[in-house]
Every structure is written in structure tokens, then in C-alpha cells.
Amino acid sequence: MADKKVRYLKSIDIETKADRYCRFRKKGFKYIDYKDGDFLLMLCNPQGKILPRRLTGTSLKYQRKASQAIKKARHLALMPYVADNLY
């Protein structure tokens, strides 16, 4: 049975995910502004929920800051708590 195992000389060319990176770390952001609602929309889904970092690629340090910023922006009505179609 062992002979029948398929072996590849090279790993098969399956579609792999594009490289994820933390946009804040890459651009050298130190502070995420809660007053900039339009920018924070990039980290939300159309319902206004905060996207998980497994989707955005944000590092943990900046995800924490971003989520705090979004929550502050919601409090000040710069962003909605719930929405239907943000974009």
C-alpha cells in the first residue's frame, strides 16, 4: 500500500492566501485617531461590526487600539453602533 501513495517532488500549487500584514505596523502608526470615522470604517464590516484581526491582519497591539478608537467614535456618534449598508 505504501507504494501507492502519491508523492510530489514539489508542493502542489494551491491558491494560498495573500500575505497578511499589519497596516499600522507597516506605516509606522503610533496612534489611532478616534475622530477619524472614515478611516475606522476600513476596520468594520458593512453592519458596522469590528472586523477580527484574522481578516484584517492587524497585529494584536494595534487591534486593541483600533477597537478602543472605534468604540470612542461610536460614543460620539461619528460611527454607527448598528448599520445596514456602510459601504
Added chain:
Amino acid sequence: MNLGVNKASFAHSTNRDKVLCSNLVVSISVTYFCGPFKIIIKMNRYETVFIMTPVLSADQVAETVKKYQATIASNGGKVLHEDAWGLRKLAYPIQKKSTGFYHLIEWEAPGTAVQPFETEFRRDERILRFLTTAMDKHHIAYAESRRDKSNRKAEPKAEATVEATAPAAAEAKTSEKGKVEA
């Protein structure tokens, strides 16, 4: 009074300790080689954004803002920067209002000043929302760089378009009033 211990404890103080110190208002540090006592009041930077009801007239808005500037001053603080965002649409209705006058104040004060400042907001019916944040060094750097940028942009334009902007501003004011009446 054991000044050495006091100084040491202040150096290792956590945030909570700082608040305690500022409750006493005076923390004493001794200058080197037995110089005179220096009295240091620990100042923190804060940023406050508040939303006023759209019902107010332009004068009333200015009056409200002036009131909070006075509150800061009376609590031993100083206003460093101000920014009126004007009438903006809210992302969701607050107190059945869909617009509001946004105003940002950047200020500096001992930690004890924050609580009386915020109680003023809570008592005021003209205020829909407010948010005070303590600024860390990154926040301060960001705010200052942003200000520099806007200044640099404004300078060359200001010379050329002073005349052009003046009637535009007047128009904006009248349109705001129109909205208020509506």
C-alpha cells in the same frame, strides 16, 4: 517630613498614585544641592469632544463653549487648542436629534480638574454627548503634527483667499441659522 521617601515614592508612582498626589495638589521635589523647594503641580493633557444640541443659535454655542473654557480655568487648567467642527450629522439620533455642534478642546490641568469639568457636562441640557480622553505621548505628537499640517496648508491659502472666504463663511452661518429655524 521625610522628603527623600516622598520623592522616591513619587518617582515610582503609578497612575493611581499620581491622582493621589494631585489630590494633595502639591508634590514636593527637592532640587539638587539643597536649593530652594520647588512646588510642582502635576499637569496632564486632556482632549474633550462634546456635542451641543442643534437648537442653539451661533451666539448660544459660543456662550456654551466659553462656559467650559472658564470651568477649565477655574479648576487650575489651561486651554491649549480648540477646534469647532460646526454642525455635523450624527451617525444615529441622540435625544431625537440627528445633528449637533461638535467642539473639541485640548487642555492641560491637574487630574483633579477632570471630575468637576465632567459634572458640568452632565448637568448641562445643551450637551448631547461628551468624551474626555487623557492624551499619551503618541496622541500628543499626533495632534501636534496634525495641527502643523493644517497650519501649513492654511498659510499660503490664507493670504490669497481671505476675501473669498469671508462671504463664504457668512453664507455658511446663515444656512446654519436656516437649519435651526427649520
